[in-house]
Each structure stands twice: as structure tokens, then as C-alpha cells.
Amino acid sequence: MKTEVLIIGSGIAGCISALTIAEKGVEVTLLTQGDDLFTGNTRLAQGGIVYTGPEDTPKKLEKDIFTAGWNYNSIKAVRFLAKHGPIVLKKLLLEKYPIPFHEDDDGNYSLTREGGHAVPRILYCADHTGQTIMEILSKCVVDHPYIRVCTNRTAIDLITSHHHARGPEFMYSLTNKCLGAYVYNESRDVVETVLADQTVLATGGLGQIYLHTTNSTGSIGSGVAMANRAKARVINAEMVQFHPTAFYQGTRSRASRRFLISEAVRGEGAKLINSSGEAFMHRYDPRADLAPRDIVTRSILEEMLRTEEECVYLDAANHVKHDLTKRFPTIYGKCAENGIDITKQPIPVVPAAHYFCGGVLVDEKGRTTIERLYAVGECSCTGLHGGNRLASTSLLEGMLWGYSAGEEIGSKATKKNALSKKLLEAIPDWESPGNNSNEDPALIAQDWMFIRSVMWNYVGITRSTARLNRAIDDLQNLNRNLRSFYKRTPISRPIIDLFHGSQAALTVTVAALRNKDSIGCHYRAD
The missing domain is CATH 1.20.58.100 (Fumarate reductase/succinate dehydrogenase flavoprotein-like, C-terminal domain)
Structure with missing residues (x-):
């Protein structure tokens, strides 16, 4: 298969990239592991997406991102997002692909606040923001005439000129180029050679390599593993963010994914309490329940060790003024399934692996250290998050870098910039590694x-x-x-x-x- 652009992954970053490129009349092939585009982490995002409020400025947002990230962030990336993020959000998610974000009685967008934010600036759709965004974007992707969606596909390896091109003229080249990927087609049980002029990694995070995680089952770090093997630079891989509040279902739970209790619940006033009903966060940080996630996570861990309890509790019933069944319908329903009425009872919670702040190093256009290879979304490291991600910046980052990479790729899609026929013909098809049927x-x-x-x-x-x-x-x-x-x-x-x-x-x-x-x-x- 030959395509102008290959995108591996179908979350907000992959979909925005695909749509931005396709709008320029460029052919895009988008791969997804499941039967549809709802297999990644975007659909699980509850809280919302950072925008801007009447009392907000880019400088205020920058300060909050730097503080949450322990000033380990890329200055360029933070300024790029603070300046352009809200503008691109307005262009894409309010106008071009309008998302029905919650509005107040006067028809103005409602803005909430989460941990680490100085002002309310987060747009939301109840507690299913990611799901709503994906419902709209996926329809636009599937309907677009220049986008071919390939389902039940798993990328095995990136194809590069240094590793795969056969012939001495390519062996002596200083520049390593990405030429597409070897892809497993689960429906047909074959490996396909997908060649592309430009390739975009949008494979998401790696929470599933941990015992307890809020991530989807496909979040295993495949993009990082493939990029690493191809010798793209990967940085900040140690920066794995643990979400402080995942629903605790007891030690016997065999769930592959912990259900997330959104930080927006604390943003609306909920308090973390121990088994004695005592609020404890003020003992660990002056910002109490709205401290950045890494601090709240370690505070919960210390409190659990101090009290010798298996979990702590999040009390929304006595502290949130909204109707919880309407403000957080997904959380209310999930807890009710497990015998917890959040309008009357505190929610048992524990930390769980949540977000990967490191990844494949990219610039503001999503370019990696390998020519013709881009990375967007959670598998990339833009430098925005530094040592710890500020709440609700992930969707904005995925959207902004997806758009930026799409603009860059779309502008390069000319016959002059296409891969040469000679180079493409030097790439062999996948060779099966073995024939022993010993998979157990x-x-x-x-x-x-x-x-x-x-x-x-x-x-x-x-x-x-x-x-x-x-x-x-x-x-x-x-x-x-x-x-x-x-x-x-x-395979x-x-x-x-x-x-x-x-x-x-x-x-x-x-x-x-x-x-x-x-x-x-x-x-x-x-």
C-alpha cells in the first residue's frame, strides 16, 4: 500500500492531523486498532479542555503550566500553547467542528477550574468531554473523501531508510528517513507494507504497563517502542503521571482499567477525606485539594500509609453545590453500578497510572529527529508538561500539535517532496520471523x-x-x-x-x- 500520509492512531491528535491534512486535498491513511475510532484514551477524558476565561491571559496560563511542571518545561512549547491553543480551539472545536460544550443560562460557555489553575478556564461537556469530542471528530474523519480509515490494524515497526532500504546508495546516506510502517492486519492475519511520504505517530500513552491505570487497553507505549527502535530521540520517559483519584473497587477487582474520578469533581469543591472523615490535604500543601496532581498523589499515598487503609475517599456529597447527577452523570452512573450513591456517600479512590509526560521528542510542528516522521499527542514529548502535566492541557496539546503538524505536512505534500520510486522499491516486504505455533x-x-x-x-x-x-x-x-x-x-x-x-x-x-x-x-x- 502506498499513501501520501500515514497516521498511526485515532485519538484527538490523530483525527485533527488527518482532517487538517485532508482539507488541503492530500490523501491520508489512518490506522486504528479497533473496529472504530474509539479505542484510545481521548474518549475517556472526563474533565475538559483548557480554553480561556474573562480573567485569563496567556501569561497566567504559562505560569500555571510552569508551576505544575516544576519549571522543567520547554519555554517555547509553553508559550506556543498559551498563545495559539485557545485561538486554534476556537477555530476548530467551536466553529469548524463545533463541540456542544456546556453553556450557562445566558448562552455563554461555562468554565470550570481544576487543580493547579489560577482561574476557571476549562470547557467541558458534563463529565464526558472526550467522548463527545470523539463522536464529532470521528464522523468527520469517516465521511472525509481524502481519508481512508483502516480498522483492526496494529503497527509493528516503522520503516526507515537506514534499517530497511536495500542497496549501498541508501546505506551510505547520513539522513535517516521514515518511509511508513509494517502493519499487522488482524482481520486477514497478514502483515502489510504501508509506504508513505510522511508518517505521523499518534499512538497515545503507556499506562497499561502498570498494574493500576486509567488508560485504555491499547495504551502500551507502542509509539515510543517503535520510535526508539528506529533511533528517534525519546526524552523524559521517566515522567509518568499518576492520577490521584481512580475509583477503588476493592483488592479483588480484576478490571483492566481503573475508572477515573475526574479532577473536575475537586474543581467543583469536593474534598479528599480519610476513613475517619477528616479532610487531610491541607496538611500536605497550602493549595489543599487543588494542588497539582503529583503532590495530591503522593499525599494520598502518605495518608494511606499513615492510616494503614487501602484507599481514601472523595466527598462530593457535602461540598459540591451542583446537582451531581447532572454535572457528573458518567461518574454517578458508574459509582451507582458499584453500590455507591455519590449524592450521599463519599467515593473510595486510589492513585493509578494516568498520563505519559515524556515521549518522542518533537518541535512545535510535530517533527521528530527522523526525517519525514512526526509525533503528536501523548506519545510525543513537546516539552509542554515538563515534570508534571497541568490538568486538562492534554486535549489542548493533542489538538494544537495535531493541527500544527497537519499544516506542516499539508504544505509539504508536493510531487517534488514525495519519496523517490527507487527508494520505495528498495523496501522489502515483511519477513515472517518464524513458524513455530507456540503462542500460549x-x-x-x-x-x-x-x-x-x-x-x-x-x-x-x-x-x-x-x-x-x-x-x-x-x-x-x-x-x-x-x-x-x-x-x-x-506474528x-x-x-x-x-x-x-x-x-x-x-x-x-x-x-x-x-x-x-x-x-x-x-x-x-x-
């Missing part, structure tokens, strides 16, 4: 449990040199075994995911050991 679901499940337990216990909320060294030994050994297994076994989605997940876990752990400073979400106990 029980062994794969055990390997995943091993990865997740190692990451949660040794590379989690609190880290130390001893824990990280132990994790590296364990993960390196697993990666060696998996490489050997991979070479002998026919499949579970094997690809396991291979990517194990490599992403090792990448995070190595970065965590190298960074000896406690910064934001990377907390070194020693």
Missing part, C-alpha cells in the same frame, strides 16, 4: 502481569536506586527471552503488544534510573 495465552498473560507488577512496585509513585536496578535486571531478562520467542513465532496482535509493552517498560525504567533528581512525577526516595 497463559504465558502472555503471565508476562504482562510480570511487567505490570515490576513497574508498579519498582517504577511507580515512589522510586529508589535499589528498586530501579532490580526492575532493569528483571525487564532486561524478560526482553531477551521475548526477542528469542519473537524470532520463532508467527499476532498479542505478541506485538507484549513486545512493545516490554520495550516501553524498559525505556521508562532506564530513564528513571538515569535521572537522580526528584522532579514532579519522578519522585526519588533516595
